[in-house]
Amino acid sequence: MAEEHLKLENQICFSIYAAAREMTKLYKPLLEKLDVTYPQYLVLLVLWEEESITVKEMGQRLYLDSGTLTPMLKRMETAGLLYRHRSPKDERSVIISLTDQGKEAEKEASTIPFQLVEQLGMEEEELVQFKASLGKTLERVHQKNQE
Amino acid sequence: MAEEHLKLENQICFSIYAAAREMTKLYKPLLEKLDVTYPQYLVLLVLWEEESITVKEMGQRLYLDSGTLTPMLKRMETAGLLYRHRSPKDERSVIISLTDQGKEAEKEASTIPFQLVEQLGMEEEELVQFKASLGKTLERVHQKNQE
DNA sequence: GTAAATTAGATTGTGCACAATTAAATTATA
């Protein structure tokens, strides 16, 4: 029998880890109309915001490295959602931008956040506070990982 | 430019998703002495609690399916941490139990949760509340996924 | 008792996720 502090339920990281996966699963049916995976949806979210961004910047926004991004972006390029091209200013950099198809997808996506939050069934106040704690935690942990 | 509700920063799931990955990364150096990955560490946490459990139950505890568990448990068996054997009572079931090595590993693991929480730098009160929201969210989302 | 339905775990196929490494381009230094 494990000591109290080693119990699974008391591991905050486990709850985050499991919740992240469960929430991603909740997105799956909502993303069918876009025909994208959850990480791809995140890429689109960023591109709808920026329209054009380097792989490096995308990685910074999503806390993902090029090992993950490159194959994913390639698949999205193949699917007609985005373009990838070398920057003329710095040939090491690859710029990602939306195709018309990718831009159009935003319309279909506009209800998704509401649908998701609705399924959470959380009070507004709790949601705001929870989001704040999450944001702070993410920044703090990311910073720790940078050290 | 994306509408406000489609901005990345406003997606609660993104924060959870990113925080989960960043926290898992924070565990990596702490888990070196055990020579296990984070998901493997979770398996050990459960086994230190239960000592013996079926693959099905393990999956229920960790919200993982056998597609993920079977290869992971095989690797852990190979590493000498646990045994896997068919249940005599129901030959479809596989029981997982700790080896002596697996049991011993608990001692080395006992400081890890403290080390992790220390790195979070969170106030006790905030941590308690955060954990509560996480727990509730996990249950709610899991339930939604069961429907 | 027998056949149909369900269950548990294994397997197959695909998409991440990340550490380490590589090649080319750019920046910093002497």
Add this chain to the structure above:
DNA sequence: TATAATTTAATTGTGCACAATCTAATTTAC
């Protein structure tokens, strides 16, 4: 200016994570 150091994205290798499928065992229905 030439060389060393750093940066960017791609690649390689390994470990998940999950949907779909399969096989064998067990349970349920008749």
